[in-house]
Amino acid sequence: MKAWSMLLGTALVALGSLSANAQQPPAYPAQGQSAEKQASDTQACRGWAQSNTGIDPNVASQPAPQQTGTTVGGGQRARGAVRGAAAGAVVGGVANDDAGHGAAVGAAAGVVAGGSRARQERRAANANAEAQQSSAMNTFNQAYASCMRGKGYTL
DSSP states (O other), X not given: OHHHHHHHHHHHHHHHHHHHHXXXXXXXXXXXXXXXXXXXXXXXXXXXXXXXXXXOHHHHTSOOOOOOSTTTTSSHHHHHHHHHHHHHHHHHHHHHSOHHHHXXXXXXXXXXXXXXXXXXXXXXXXXXXXXXHHHHHHHHHHHHHHHHHXXXXXX
16 A cells, blocks of 8 residues: 555656646746736747747647657667577587577577667657757746746746
8 A cells, every 4th residue: 555655646746747847937027017917928928939949838848759669669679680590590500500599599589689679769769859848848938937037027
């Protein structure tokens, strides 16, 4: 039960950090601006930040698409099997005059190594997509904050 609640708590913190990352910084009226003026300035600054950065916060704040499935890896398993079979045939032929058995063992090892390589590449690609998304939102938020400061708000 304790492990379940810890897992749930960790998941909630992770979800909270994702939504916090997508939010624009809060702006507080420093010169007595009305709520209507603040809403108008917020919209104007969001539009200005979007046009100057080229970043749409509604798109950039969405979760980065994750690469999944067997198509990811570009045939790493097949290439691993071929490399492993070739190496296994050579070693099997030299070690015990059974190149066929060596090729089979090498191909199996190559498939495992190729799958591992594909998973590493997929994780790296997913991390890169998330970093680019976070960078885009930071750029947008900096532009938005600069505009709002220029209009007399404290962020």
